[in-house]
Amino acid sequence: MPTPPISELTDRAREIFRLAVEGYLSSGQPVGSKTLAGAGGLNLSPASIRSVLADLEQLGLLAAPHTSAGRMPTEVGLRLFVDGMMQAAEPTADERAAIERRMQEPGPIEHALAATSAVLSDLSACAGVVMVPRREPQLAQFSLVPLGIDRALAVLVGEDGGIENRVVPLPGLVPPGALEQVSNYVTARLSGRTLAEAAGLMRAEIASGRSALDAASRDLVERGLAVWSEDATRRPVLIVRGQANLLDEAMLSDLERVRMLLDDLENKQSVAEMLDLAREADSTRIFIGSENRLFALSGSSVIASPYRDRDGRVIGVVGVIGPTRLNYARVVPMVDFTAQSLGKLIG
Known part of the structure; x- marks a missing residue:
């Protein structure tokens, strides 16, 4: 039997159905006719309520678990309640x-x-x-901070103020000023771009020889990009x-x-x-x-x-x-x- 729209239920059936669903959602337990009769407002005997509950069960809106004489809403009944009867309460x-x-x-x-x-x-x-989010944030600044002779801390700052840090391995002894040179170079190309966009631009410049970076600095850029790119693929x-x-x-x-x-x-x-x-x-x-x-x-x-x-x-x-x-x-x-x-x- 097709499930009727809520408007086709009688006023009595609609009210009993609402109280049964609300009682179940509140307690997690099937609701019986005595409970509904004692709730007030129905002015019906438990026997009359049982008859309506049986009709609602026949319509597929309520079900009676084996362990209880009470009724609980079926998934179809819950859908009918949520779509047609629920009174939403705004967050406090x-x-x-x-x-x-x-x-x-x-x-x-x-x-x-x-x-x-x-x-x-x-x-x-x-x-x-x-x-x-399925998008990369736009970035504002990149810095490499030395942590020792073989490691540096890469700091990435987004235009939204977010800050992320990653440890970058260094290729042995880094020339003085190389970390600052790379930081300035990357930052100039990050502004207003995603990491993927800036990486594409930097790699194109380096490949075409338009970059003013020396070999050691180009290696640092590649190492930094590798760390961030690998990290992006692992993000949940x-x-x-x-x-x-x-x-x-x-x-x-x-x-x-x-x-x-x-x-x-x-x-x-x-x-x-x-x-x-x-x-x-x-x-x-x-x-x-x-x-x-x-x-x-x-x-x-x-x-x-x-x-x-x-x-x-x-x-x-x-x-x-x-x-x-x-x-x-x-x-x-x-x-x-x-x-x-x-x-x-x-x-």
Whole structure:
């Protein structure tokens, strides 16, 4: 039987369905007719409520677990509730302040993204996830600082104020002034460009003989580029924080589901591919249980929202992964606010 739209349910069925879903999302336990009768406002006997619950079960919106006489929403029922009945609650002033404060901590942009993932996890009691932007920051300055006769510290400063350091091996004894010469040369070609763009320009100059660098300095440039290029390929596509939040008491009763969920989260490339589905969305997307192939077996939900730069281009995705019974009304606006804040920070 096809699932009816929410408008085709009677007022009585709609109200009982809403209370049953909200009760389940709040407690994580199936909701019985006596509980609903005692909630007030229905003015119905438990027998009348049981009859409506049975009808909703026949429609595929509720299910009765073997261990309980109460009902819980099916994935179809949750989707109907989320799309047609949920009353979203905007993040509180304290929640907004906590999100903005954590993402504005000083350091490389990856630190801000990790902090954002962690604060989302803390506030939602789920696992927080952030997809790293698919773009390289524009760079402003490059410096080589000696650490000894065989090593130097390469310091890269972005136009957004982010600073990153890498250790560069030196080819034995470096001539006096070579590190400063290379720093000035690279900085002059970095300004307003990504590392890949500046590297292409520098290599073209060196290959054509237009560079004023001597052989030793050219070798230093190549060593620096090699370190940064290799590092870029190893950067994670996804930052996950708060996996332990997923191991609540209800889930710990099913250790196989726990194992499947943790295995899913370990496969960050697959999670990133799943989050990629949210890149083209105009707003926050919600995947409930088996609606997403990756988390179908572990029965988890994903709430994800794209974040954009100042030109409106999608540069990443932020979201949470949690049990299907998570508080959608609270978490959906929280994820949406976080995406907007990240866009302002990074864009």
